[in-house]
Amino acid sequence: xxxxxxxxxxxxxxxxxxxxxxxxxxxxxxxxxxxxxxxxxxxxxxxxxxxxxxxxxxxxxxxxxxxxxxxx
Numbered sequence: 001x002x003x004x005x006x007x008x009x010x011x012x013x014x015x016x017x018x019x020x021x022x023x024x025x026x027x028x029x030x031x032x033x034x035x036x037x038x039x040x041x042x043x044x045x046x047x048x049x050x051x052x053x054x055x056x057x058x059x060x061x062x063x064x065x066x067x068x069x070x071x072x
Contacts, residue, residue: 016042019051026061034064041067 023038024030041047041064054060 012045015045015048019048022051022057022060023064026057026064028061028064033068034061037064037068 019042020035020038023035028034028038038051042051051060051063054063
């Protein structure tokens with residue numbers, strides 16, 4: 001059981017890393033608010049799935065920008 005839990009944890013880390021790589025592909029630098037927002041959003045599997053549904057980098061970037069504006 002512990003092995004399955006550690007495997008799930010490792011899969012989640014890889015999934016988050018993949019999403020953050022996509023953020024960088026969108027042209028977002030590590031020190032921008034959109035990148036910081038992504039680190040918060042991608043704790044949620046739902047948000048990772050939504051982000052990955054966008055096919056174009058421009059659409060992913062727009063979603064991140066909207067998320068940043070929603071928190072104000």
